[in-house]
Amino acid sequence: MSLKINNPRISHCADWGLLVEFGERIDPELNAWTRLVADRLRQCLTDGVLEVVTAYSSFLVIYDPALLDTAALRKTVFACCSEKKEDEAFQLSSTAEIPVCYEPQYAPDIEDVARLNNLTVEEVIDIHCGTEYLIYMLGFAPGFPYLGGLDQRLHTPRLDTPRKLLPAGAVGIAGSQTGIYPLASPGGWRIIGRTPLQLFDAGQNPPVPYYAPGDKLKFKRISSREFQRMAGEQSHGK
Amino acid sequence: MANDTFLVLDPGAFTTIQDLGRFGYQTLGVPISGAMDSYSARAANILAGNSPTSAVLEMTIRGCTLAVMRNARVALTGAMAEIRHNSIQRPSWSAFEVEPGDLLRISQVSLGCRIYMAVGGGFEVPLIMGSRSTCTQAALGGLRGRALQKGDFLPAGQAENVPGQNAIPGEFIPEMGQGAALHCVPGPQDHMFRDKGRDLFTCPYTVTQRADRRGIRLEGPQIQHSHQSPGAIVSEPILPGNIQVPADGQPIILLREQTAGGYPKIATVVSTDLSKLGQVIPGDSITFISVTAQQARDMNLAEQEKLKLLQNSVWQKS
Numbered sequence: 001m002s003l004k005i006n007n008p009r010i011s012h013c014a015d016w017g018l019l020v021e022f023g024e025r026i027d028p029e030l031n032a033w034t035r036l037v038a039d040r041l042r043q044c045l046t047d048g049v050l051e052v053v054t055a056y057s058s059f060l061v062i063y064d065p066a067l068l069d070t071a072a073l074r075k076t077v078f079a080c081c082s083e084k085k086e087d088e089a090f091q092l093s094s095t096a097e098i099p100v101c102y103e104p105q106y107a108p109d110i111e112d113v114a115r116l117n118n119l120t121v122e123e124v125i126d127i128h129c130g131t132e133y134l135i136y137m138l139g140f141a142p143g144f145p146y147l148g149g150l151d152q153r154l155h156t157p158r159l160d161t162p163r164k165l166l167p168a169g170a171v172g173i174a175g176s177q178t179g180i181y182p183l184a185s186p187g188g189w190r191i192i193g194r195t196p197l198q199l200f201d202a203g204q205n206p207p208v209p210y211y212a213p214g215d216k217l218k219f220k221r222i223s224s225r226e227f228q229r230m231a232g233e234q235s236h237g238k
Numbered sequence: 239m240a241n242d243t244f245l246v247l248d249p250g251a252f253t254t255i256q257d258l259g260r261f262g263y264q265t266l267g268v269p270i271s272g273a274m275d276s277y278s279a280r281a282a283n284i285l286a287g288n289s290p291t292s293a294v295l296e297m298t299i300r301g302c303t304l305a306v307m308r309n310a311r312v313a314l315t316g317a318m319a320e321i322r323h324n325s326i327q328r329p330s331w332s333a334f335e336v337e338p339g340d341l342l343r344i345s346q347v348s349l350g351c352r353i354y355m356a357v358g359g360g361f362e363v364p365l366i367m368g369s370r371s372t373c374t375q376a377a378l379g380g381l382r383g384r385a386l387q388k389g390d391f392l393p394a395g396q397a398e399n400v401p402g403q404n405a406i407p408g409e410f411i412p413e414m415g416q417g418a419a420l421h422c423v424p425g426p427q428d429h430m431f432r433d434k435g436r437d438l439f440t441c442p443y444t445v446t447q448r449a450d451r452r453g454i455r456l457e458g459p460q461i462q463h464s465h466q467s468p469g470a471i472v473s474e475p476i477l478p479g480n481i482q483v484p485a486d487g488q489p490i491i492l493l494r495e496q497t498a499g500g501y502p503k504i505a506t507v508v509s510t511d512l513s514k515l516g517q518v519i520p521g522d523s524i525t526f527i528s529v530t531a532q533q534a535r536d537m538n539l540a541e542q543e544k545l546k547l548l549q550n551s552v553w554q555k556s
Contacts (some may be wrong), residue, residue, distance in 0.1 A: 011425045012425060013425070014422065014477070014479055014507060015537065015538040016477070019477075021275040026472055050261040052265075053497070055472075055475050059475065063262065065535045066539055135475065138265065140498055142378075144268065146473065202366050206266060207263065212265075
């Protein structure tokens with residue numbers, strides 16, 4: 001790992017949280033290191049830890065103070081940071097391929113995204129599908145991926161007025177970010193396509209079946225016929 | 239179904255099934271959820287003879303009306319409201335037995351915000367990712383992932399334990415309707431504020447209309463970020479009780495339906511004071527009291543001890 005990683009900053013969140021911060025940057029290696037240390041910690045913790053939650057460059061340990069002493073927890077965190085094995089973090093990641101239909105009925109804003117960036121709609125699709133994105137973290141809503149790597153040519157401001165309801169599977173762009181809404185929700189992103197996959201399914205374990213933080217994500221263009229077929233298969237599979 | 243215990247005649251304003259929360263899935267974006275006033279939820283379960291993790295009803299602002307279908311023991315705690323059991327008026331923070339054909343009518347709250355109702359054996363909805371709590375934004379948990387509706391049937395489990403007492407001793411009943419004084423531990427980003435965030439502790443703040451299970455926006459004197467502070471941070475995990483301060487200087491206390499946030503957190507409310515936040519309504523006054531992490535831990539242990547005492551006193555046979 002080429003990255004210089006300092007010791008983390010560890011702070012109390014009241015009586016039941018310990019926040020471990022490795023830096024204030026969005027950086028693939030820092031993110032991989034954060035997830036690696038969190039994984040090591042999950043493996044060596046037992047009673048009293050409710051969960052370890054990761055984000056871009058920090059993780060939060062939620063614990064029961066009656067069962068766990070924070071001095072010991074800090075020591076364990078530092079121990080998990082001490083050995084810097086080279087590849088451990090990267091070995092686990094896989095690439096999720098998410099089929100997206102970019103046809104107009106699923107892509108109300110794709111023409112605006114093209115026009116605002118002096119591109120054709122075809123170019124927008126090619127660029128969007130031609131990139132491999134890193135899933136830094138999931139959050140905001142169940143299964144919502146924070147993706148890194150959107151091509152600068154597609155950076156587009158949010159809508160002035162957010163839509164009241166976006167359908168589940170909507171794929172959008174907001175500023176320098178691209179992402180997918182796994183569940184129907186309001187949102188101000190410019191919508192350029194939709195996936196037929198049900199990306200969050202509370203009945204499955206894990207409930208986000210296609211990807212996890214640290215995975216890569218690629219969008220694959222499909223036709224509206226394929227969209228219909230896949231959407232049908234998803235609902236029949238229940 | 240055989241274990242249907244109540245029929246919902248009127249669901250109230252916003253009634254959901256909650257337990258102590260869903261842990262272990264926030265990395266996938268699934269929030270903790272769970273009872274907003276966990277002290278009241280625990281007390282209701284103690285009165286009903288249940289384990290602390292049993293699922294209860296959380297009614298917001300206006301209670302529900304239920305037709306009873308099976309014999310059961312019910313317990314009500316939390317906000318003050320009028321509880322009518324057929325023609326009998328029942329006190330809040332008490333338990334009683336109901337029979338098929340009975341009617342339970344719970345009014346608008348008169349003090350506080352959320353009423354809790356437990357039933358002997360607990361509300362029996364499927365465990366989703368280890369919890370029965372409802373997360374309405376993701377439509378998961380509870381009763382089909384949503385708030386109760388008219389015509390819903392509410393199943394209950396088998397009661398295993400009948401407590402000896404039907405009332406909670408007065409010293410275990412929290413005060414309601416006074417606003418809230420919240421103990422909090424500075425940080426994790428108090429260094430991003432002027433004077434290490436002392437502004438927060440100098441004046442009372444008011445609960446705005448934007449208050450729900452996600453968080454509570456407050457209004458009051460503007461909190462100054464320090465000059466070097468960027469005013470936003472790279473998104474981090476959220477713990478219920480984290481107090482975020484966006485650029486406008488008005489604090490937001492994050493609660494149980496949010497997993498990540500991108501504003502600096504000036505302080506974090508002690509877990510045992512989160513229950514108070516489950517009972518505030520718009521217009522209520524909030525003051526903040528700074529404590530150390532060690533004091534926060536002591537408060538937590540003291541509450542666990544208090545709940546043990548409460549259980550012993552309610553469960554003892556007289």
